[in-house]
Amino acid sequence: MNDISTWDIVRNLLDGALWTIGLSLTAFVLGGIAGLALLFARIAKNPIPRRLAQGYIEVFQGTPLLMQLFMIFFGSSLLGLEISPWIAAALGLTLFTSAYLGEIWRGCVESVPKGQWEASASLALTHFEQMRHVILPQALRIAIAPTVGFSVQVVKGTAVTSIIGFVELTKTGSMLANATFQPFMVFGCVALGYFALCYPLSAYSRYLERNIHGSRAH
Amino acid sequence: MAYTFDFASVLEYSDALLAGTVKTLALTAVGTVFGLGIGILGAVSRAWKLSPFDRIFAVYVELIRNTPFLVQLFFIFFGLPALGLQLNEWQAAILAMVINLGAYSTEIIRSGIEATPRGQIEAAESLAMTRSQVFRHVVLPPALLKVWPSICSQVVIVMLGSSVCSQIAAEELTFAANFIQSRNFRAFETYFVVTAMYFLLAIAVRQAMVQAGQRLIARRKK
Amino acid sequence: MALVRINGLHKHFGSNHVLKGIDLDIEEGQVIALIGRSGSGKSTLLRTINGLETFEQGEIEVDGEHLHPRDTDLRALRQKVGMIFQQFNLFPHLSVGRNVMLATQVVKKIGEKEAEDIARTMLLKVGLLEKFDAYPDQLSGGQQQRVAIARALAMQPRVLLCDEITSALDPELVNEVLAVVKTLAAEGMTLIMVTHEMRFAREVGDKLVFMHHGRIHESGDPQQLFANPQTPELANFIGSIN
Ligand SMILES: Nc1ncnc2c1ncn2[C@@H]1O[C@H](COP(=O)(O)OP(=O)(O)O)[C@@H](O)[C@H]1O
Numbered sequence: 001m002n003d004i005s006t007w008d009i010v011r012n013l014l015d016g017a018l019w020t021i022g023l024s025l026t027a028f029v030l031g032g033i034a035g036l037a038l039l040f041a042r043i044a045k046n047p048i049p050r051r052l053a054q055g056y057i058e059v060f061q062g063t064p065l066l067m068q069l070f071m072i073f074f075g076s077s078l079l080g081l082e083i084s085p086w087i088a089a090a091l092g093l094t095l096f097t098s099a100y101l102g103e104i105w106r107g108c109v110e111s112v113p114k115g116q117w118e119a120s121a122s123l124a125l126t127h128f129e130q131m132r133h134v135i136l137p138q139a140l141r142i143a144i145a146p147t148v149g150f151s152v153q154v155v156k157g158t159a160v161t162s163i164i165g166f167v168e169l170t171k172t173g174s175m176l177a178n179a180t181f182q183p184f185m186v187f188g189c190v191a192l193g194y195f196a197l198c199y200p201l202s203a204y205s206r207y208l209e210r211n212i213h214g215s216r217a218h
Numbered sequence: 219m220a221y222t223f224d225f226a227s228v229l230e231y232s233d234a235l236l237a238g239t240v241k242t243l244a245l246t247a248v249g250t251v252f253g254l255g256i257g258i259l260g261a262v263s264r265a266w267k268l269s270p271f272d273r274i275f276a277v278y279v280e281l282i283r284n285t286p287f288l289v290q291l292f293f294i295f296f297g298l299p300a301l302g303l304q305l306n307e308w309q310a311a312i313l314a315m316v317i318n319l320g321a322y323s324t325e326i327i328r329s330g331i332e333a334t335p336r337g338q339i340e341a342a343e344s345l346a347m348t349r350s351q352v353f354r355h356v357v358l359p360p361a362l363l364k365v366w367p368s369i370c371s372q373v374v375i376v377m378l379g380s381s382v383c384s385q386i387a388a389e390e391l392t393f394a395a396n397f398i399q400s401r402n403f404r405a406f407e408t409y410f411v412v413t414a415m416y417f418l419l420a421i422a423v424r425q426a427m428v429q430a431g432q433r434l435i436a437r438r439k440k
Numbered sequence: 441m442a443l444v445r446i447n448g449l450h451k452h453f454g455s456n457h458v459l460k461g462i463d464l465d466i467e468e469g470q471v472i473a474l475i476g477r478s479g480s481g482k483s484t485l486l487r488t489i490n491g492l493e494t495f496e497q498g499e500i501e502v503d504g505e506h507l508h509p510r511d512t513d514l515r516a517l518r519q520k521v522g523m524i525f526q527q528f529n530l531f532p533h534l535s536v537g538r539n540v541m542l543a544t545q546v547v548k549k550i551g552e553k554e555a556e557d558i559a560r561t562m563l564l565k566v567g568l569l570e571k572f573d574a575y576p577d578q579l580s581g582g583q584q585q586r587v588a589i590a591r592a593l594a595m596q597p598r599v600l601l602c603d604e605i606t607s608a609l610d611p612e613l614v615n616e617v618l619a620v621v622k623t624l625a626a627e628g629m630t631l632i633m634v635t636h637e638m639r640f641a642r643e644v645g646d647k648l649v650f651m652h653h654g655r656i657h658e659s660g661d662p663q664q665l666f667a668n669p670q671t672p673e674l675a676n677f678i679g680s681i682n
C-alpha cells in the first residue's frame with residue numbers, strides 16, 4: 001500500500017493544481033463578464049435591473065459557496081440535466097465570482113467623485129458617454145487592485161468544489177492522504193500549493209494599491 | 219414527468235435543522251470572540267512593530283489568508299495527529315475558525331489602528347497616560363469602531379465558510395442538510411431550505427454584530 | 441525660583457538643527473507669548489517641554505521635575521504640564537464629560553464620582569457644563585477647544601502649553617477661546633502660548649519671546665517690544681503680521 005513515492009505525490013498534486021488553475025481562470029473570466037453585466041444593472045437608471053442585481057448579489061454573498069454548488073448540482077438534475085462536477089463547479093464559481101466582482105466594481109464606480117459626473121454632464125455628454133469616457137476609465141484604475149485581491153478568493157473558493165467531487169488540488173490531496181496515510185505531509189503540500197498560487201496575487205494586489213495611493217499623492 | 223416539490227419532508231427534520239443551526243451559531247460565536255482577541259493582539263504587534271511578534275503575526279496572516287479554509291481544516295483534523303495533536307471534530311473546527319478569523323481581523327484592526335491620528339496619541343500622552351493606557355482607552359476603541367463594518371462582514375463570511383466543517387463530520391447546519399437528504403431523498407428541497415436558513419442567519423449575525431459593536435465600543439447611550 | 445527652567449536646549453531633526461540652545465526661565469503665574477515665523481521652532485520647543493519630542497542636549501525642569509536628554513519616563517513631568525493643541529484632539533469615541541474624566545481616572549486613579557465632579561467643575565469654568573453628555577462631533581471648533589482646555593485643567597497642571605490653539609478656528613470662534621485663556625491668566629495659571637494673535641499677546645502676555653531660526657532672538661515686555669523692537673528681524677515680523 002505504501003509504495004507511493006514522494007515524487008508520485010508531488011506529481012499527482014501538480015496535476016490537481018492544474019485543474020485548480022483551470023477552474024480559477026474559467027470562473028474569473030466568465031465571472032468577470034457576468035460581473036460587468038451586473039455592474040451595469042446595478043448602476044442603471046431603471047430601478048428594476050438595479051433591484052434584481054442587488055438581490056442576486058445579496059443571495060450569493062449571503063449564502064455558503066458550498067450550498068450554491070449543491071443547489072446547482074441537484075437543481076440541474078431536477079431539470080433532468082446530468083451535469084459533471086466540472087460543469088457544476090465552473091458554473092457555481094462563476095456565479096459566485098460575478099456577484100462579488102459586480103459589487104466591488106460598483107464600489108469603484110461610486111468612488112469616482114460626484115463632480116466628475118456633474119462636470120461631464122455640463123459638457124452635454126449622454127449618460128452612456130459619461131460612463132464610457134469619464135467614469136469608467138477612472139473607476140478602472142481604482143478597480144484593479146481589489147479585483148486582483150479578489151482573485152485570491154476565487155482560487156481559494158475552488159477548494160470547496162472538491163466536495164461535489166471535482167478533482168482539483170484539494171480532492172487530489174484527500175485521495176492521496178487516504179492512500180498514503182501521510183495526511184500531514186500531503187495536506188502540508190496542498191496548503192503550500194495554494195499558497196504558491198495565492199501569495200503572488202495578494203502581494204501584487206497590495207503593490208497595486210500602494211502605487212495608486214502613491215500616484216495620487218503627487 | 220412533472221416533479222412535485224416536497225418541502226414537508228424537509229421540515230419533518232426540524233429538530234436536526236435546529237440543532238445544526240445552534241452548532242453553526244456556537245461555532246461562529248466562539249470563533250468570533252477568540253478570533254477578535256487574536257486579531258487585537260496581532261494588530262498591536264504589527265502596528266507597533268513589537269519584535270518578534272510582528273514578524274510572527276505577519277507570517278501567520280499571510281499563510282492563513284493565502285490558503286483555503288477547507289485545507290486548513292483538513293490539515294488540522296487529519297494532519298496534526300501526526301504531531302501527536304489529536305483533536306475531535308469540534309475542537310478542529312473551532313481551532314480552524316479562530317485561526318482564520320484571527321488572521322483576517324489582525325489585518326482589519328491593524329488598518330484601523332494605523333489610521334489613528336497622531337494628535338490623538340499625543341493628546342493622551344500629554345495627559346500622562348502610559349503606552350498601554352493610551353492604547354486601551356484612546357487608540358483601540360475608535361479603531362474598532364472604524365473597522366467594525368469590515369469585521370461584521372468578515373464574521374458573516376466565516377460563518378458561511380463554516381459550512382465546510384461538515385466535511386470533518388462536525389454536525390453543524392450543512393451536516394444536518396446532508397443527513398436529512400440522505401434520509402428523505404429530497405436533496406434539492408433540503409439544500410434549498412438550508413440555503414435559505416443560511417441567508418437568514420447571515421442577516422441575523424450581521425445585525426447582532428452591529429448591535430454588539432454599538433454596545434461594546436460606542437458608549438453612545440448612558 | 442522659576443517654575444519652568446530651560447537650559448542650553450538643543451534639538452535636531454536628522455541634520456536639521458531646530459533648537460539651537462534655548463535658555464528660558466518662567467516664573468509661576470507668568471504668561472509667555474511665544475511668537476515667530478513658521479518653522480522657527482516654536483512648536484518643537486513646546487513639544488519638548490512636554491516630552492513629546494526628545495532632545496540631545498540641555499536640561500528642562502518643571503516644578504522640580506527634571507527632564508534630561510532621551511528621558512523616557514515622562515509621566516511625572518506630564519502630570520505637571522498640560523498641553524492644548526491646534527487641532528483640539530478630543531477623543532471622538534468619548535462624550536465631553538468622559539474626555540475630561542479619562543486621564544483623572546486612569547492616570548490619577550481618581551474614583552468615578554470624584555472624577556465626574558472635577559470634570560463638571562472644569563467644564564463650568566470653560567462655560568460648557570451643559571455639553572457634558574454631548575460628543576465632540578456635535579460641538580463647534582471653539583467649543584471643542586474649550587473642552588480640550590477643560591481636559592487639560594482637570595489634571596491640575598502647574599503650567600499649560602498652548603500651541604496656536606485658535607489657528608484652526610473660524611474667526612468668529614477665536615474670541616470665546618481667548619476669553620477662557622484670559623480668565624486662566626487672571627487666575628494665576630502659568631501659560632506658554634504660541635500665538636499669532638498679536639493683540640492678545642500684547643494685552644495678556646507678561647513676557648514676549650520672539651523665536652528666530654531656532655534661537656530666542658529677542659524677549660521682554662510685550663508692550664515695549666511691540667512699540668520698540670530691538671532687532672530688525674522682530675521689526676520685520678511685526679510688520680508682516682499687521
Ligand atoms: N516631526 C518632525 N520631523 C522632522 N522635522 C520636523 C518635525 N517637526 C518639525 N520639524 C522641523 O523643525 C523646524 C521647526 O518646526 P516647528 O517647531 O514646527 O516650527 P513652528 O512651530 O515655529 O512653525 C522646521 O524646520 C520643521 O520642518
Ligand SMILES: [Mg+2]
Nearest residue numbers: 482483484604
Ligand atoms: Mg507650529
